[in-house]
Amino acid sequence: MILARLILGLLSLSPMTGYELKKHFDSSINHFWNADKAQIYRTLTKLVQDGHATVTVIRQSNYPDRQEHHITELGREMLVQWLQTDVTAHIPREPFMARLFFAAELDRTGVVDLVEARRVATQDLLDDYLSQREDIDMRAAADRRSFLMAATLDNSIRHQEAELQWLEAVAEHLP
Amino acid sequence: MILARLILGLLSLSPMTGYELKKHFDSSINHFWNADKAQIYRTLTKLVQDGHATVTVIRQSNYPDRQEHHITELGREMLVQWLQTDVTAHIPREPFMARLFFAAELDRTGVVDLVEARRVATQDLLDDYLSQREDIDMRAAADRRSFLMAATLDNSIRHQEAELQWLEAVAEHLP
DNA sequence: CGTGGCTAGTCGATCAATCAACCGAGAAAT
DNA sequence: ATTTCTCGGTTGATTGATCGACTAGCCACG
Numbered sequence: 001m002i003l004a005r006l007i008l009g010l011l012s013l014s015p016m017t018g019y020e021l022k023k024h025f026d027s028s029i030n031h032f033w034n035a036d037k038a039q040i041y042r043t044l045t046k047l048v049q050d051g052h053a054t055v056t057v058i059r060q061s062n063y064p065d066r067q068e069h070h071i072t073e074l075g076r077e078m079l080v081q082w083l084q085t086d087v088t089a090h091i092p093r094e095p096f097m098a099r100l101f102f103a104a105e106l107d108r109t110g111v112v113d114l115v116e117a118r119r120v121a122t123q124d125l126l127d128d129y130l131s132q133r134e135d136i137d138m139r140a141a142a143d144r145r146s147f148l149m150a151a152t153l154d155n156s157i158r159h160q161e162a163e164l165q166w167l168e169a170v171a172e173h174l175p
Numbered sequence: 176m177i178l179a180r181l182i183l184g185l186l187s188l189s190p191m192t193g194y195e196l197k198k199h200f201d202s203s204i205n206h207f208w209n210a211d212k213a214q215i216y217r218t219l220t221k222l223v224q225d226g227h228a229t230v231t232v233i234r235q236s237n238y239p240d241r242q243e244h245h246i247t248e249l250g251r252e253m254l255v256q257w258l259q260t261d262v263t264a265h266i267p268r269e270p271f272m273a274r275l276f277f278a279a280e281l282d283r284t285g286v287v288d289l290v291e292a293r294r295v296a297t298q299d300l301l302d303d304y305l306s307q308r309e310d311i312d313m314r315a316a317a318d319r320r321s322f323l324m325a326a327t328l329d330n331s332i333r334h335q336e337a338e339l340q341w342l343e344a345v346a347e348h349l350p
Numbered sequence: 351c352g353t354g355g356c357t358a359g360t361c362g363a364t365c366a367a368t369c370a371a372c373c374g375a376g377a378a379a380t
Numbered sequence: 381a382t383t384t385c386t387c388g389g390t391t392g393a394t395t396g397a398t399c400g401a402c403t404a405g406c407c408a409c410g
Contacts, residue, residue, distance in 0.1 A: 241387090
């Protein structure tokens with residue numbers, strides 16, 4: 001459901017092939033959503049079936065045909081409608097917390113290792129996000145669209161920072 | 176997969192029925208994982224099939240029979256093994272970020288409303304976590320198991336706090 | 351001359367999650 | 381007297397996500 005909306009959102013910016021959508025997911029969307037290739041193509045099929053998008057096949061000389069997907073008026077309406085529906089609380093699932101919750105089955109060193117491994121993984125993610133952030137800055141602040149896109153990245157950054165601080169506190173006070 | 180592990184973790188603390196497992200999920204686990212009733216029962220069936228748990232039926236006078244599930248030695252081994260496997264980065268999916276990313280399709284007021292609704296939802300969650308936190312405190316810090324369980328709750332609290340701060344920043348700088 | 355990467359997509363299988371309905375009994379509340 | 385709550389569990393259907401394999405031509409590198 002949400003994948004369909006994200007795809008509609010991207011198509012609202014510009015017509016695209018499934019392949020290009022996948023690239024966007026892997027670059028700009030990756031900090032809050034990821035999508036499987038197969039799932040993108042299947043969702044595109046459904047969007048076309050539902051009249052939210054149309055396909056235009058474009059021949060290319062040196063590359064395979066492009067199945068360019070365009071958002072329709074109906075699709076645009078659905079997109080705006082979704083944006084306006086109620087915000088419902090959503091508890092993300094955190095596999096690491098699942099582990100830590102039961103980590104007392106390990107000895108102290110085991111727990112320390114777990115926390116340290118998480119710290120490294122978190123720092124890597126944060127570094128990645130920070131370098132993405134550098135590529136946008138400044139010119140972004142002006143128009144609302146760019147501001148919001150940057151803001152979602154800032155959200156991920158703040159969460160990773162909070163995670164790091166929490167990890168330090170855990171490492172420090174672990175009995 | 177992770178659900179199976181969480182269930183094993185709970186069973187390692189004490190034998191339980193599916194019904195009781197569901198209650199634990201709804202109370203202590205709810206801040207980082209939630210589980211559907213049907214899924215819990217199906218996973219229990221699989222745990223028994225795989226030899227990670229056993230069932231004992233206990234007759235009761237005024238209540239239905241209890242299908243008490245006990246963790247086996249193999250189950251305990253699987254649990255510890257899982258705790259020791261590599262920590263892999265995991266990007267949680269955030270439906271709200273999905274919306275905000277494309278919220279420029281709305282007018283400014285629309286975006287402000289969206290952010291405000293999120294703020295209310297976040298504050299509610301935070302209040303819930305904080306009241307859960309009050310019920311544990313103090314005596315917890317001592318042994319490692321209680322410490323870790325409290326720590327996962329602290330993690331959720333820190334993330335909600337970070338979310339609130341970010342929301343304030345967004346509301347303040349939104350062009 | 352071969353290998354690997356980029357473009358662009360398709361198909362099948364499997365699993366996990368979610369929703370909704372249904373069963374039945376006792377106990378407490380109105 | 382009747383509804384609602386708690387206990388305890390089951391089934392079916394559907395959707396979404398995930399993984400892997402397969403097709404196929406072009407380009408650049410060594």
